Amino acid sequence: MAYELLDVEKRDTIKSSYKLRNEGIIPGILFGGGKESVEIQVSERILVKCLRKGHKVFEIKVADGEKYLINLGEIQRHPVKRNILHASFHTLNQNEETKVTIPIIITGEAEGIKKGGILIQQLSSIEVTGLPKDIPESVTLDVSDLQVGHGKFIKDITPPTGIKFHKEDLERAVATCNQPKAEAEVASTTTSAPVLEGDIADATEKNE
Numbered sequence: 001m002a003y004e005l006l007d008v009e010k011r012d013t014i015k016s017s018y019k020l021r022n023e024g025i026i027p028g029i030l031f032g033g034g035k036e037s038v039e040i041q042v043s044e045r046i047l048v049k050c051l052r053k054g055h056k057v058f059e060i061k062v063a064d065g066e067k068y069l070i071n072l073g074e075i076q077r078h079p080v081k082r083n084i085l086h087a088s089f090h091t092l093n094q095n096e097e098t099k100v101t102i103p104i105i106i107t108g109e110a111e112g113i114k115k116g117g118i119l120i121q122q123l124s125s126i127e128v129t130g131l132p133k134d135i136p137e138s139v140t141l142d143v144s145d146l147q148v149g150h151g152k153f154i155k156d157i158t159p160p161t162g163i164k165f166h167k168e169d170l171e172r173a174v175a176t177c178n179q180p181k182a183e184a185e186v187a188s189t190t191t192s193a194p195v196l197e198g199d200i201a202d203a204t205e206k207n208e
Helices: 017-022 044-052 181-190 197-207
Strands: 004-010 025-032 035-043 057-062 067-077 084-091 098-107 118-121 125-130 139-142 150-153 173-178
Touching: 004 044, 017 025, 017 084, 025 044, 035 044, 035 057, 035 084, 044 084, 098 118, 098 173
Parallel strands: 004 057, 025 084, 098 139
Antiparallel strands: 004 035, 025 035, 057 067, 067 084, 098 125, 118 173, 150 173
16 A cells, blocks of 8 residues: 655654644653664644544654554544544554454445435444555445345455455444335334233232
8 A cells, every 4th residue: 555654743842732733743652672862853733633633653754764564553633623633553564464443435335325325334343454555545334235234344344455354343233225214113012912801801800
């Protein structure tokens, strides 16, 4: 895969994190890969742009010219404003498998929708394992044959070459086609056991 290039600089430790963020710069840290951690800073505009594209694996170029293949780690956000406060990046080895969470894209129109059903996507992302070069931007799930009352699961997704899903995730539901609520309630009422005259008589005798 082609990696998004993210230009960063070594952290200006003279300025506080607060001042950096006011200037549109996000403080961060680069760690792992058997090397010492490096404090860095990156343009908030560029970082947000990359995040919106859904990228998880980047090639970082530090101002001194050294490049790192990295996995986007933790993004700390303000609890109310939700703006980015800090970013961490984990250095990857091109020849070692890594775990990355990627989006699940739903394709096709479910057959159940044509019969009045409602499609609900219950899982929007999945963690996968593979070499950095094999990590895709997303995986797709075709729901064209999904009928009302049925679901599609992780096991129904064909993993890209070189990519593995975690065994414990295979039975997780990704999408279901549900019956409209009103119809479901009517069906529930219709299928309830009928009250017989004998039952009414027994109930009356007990009350007496």
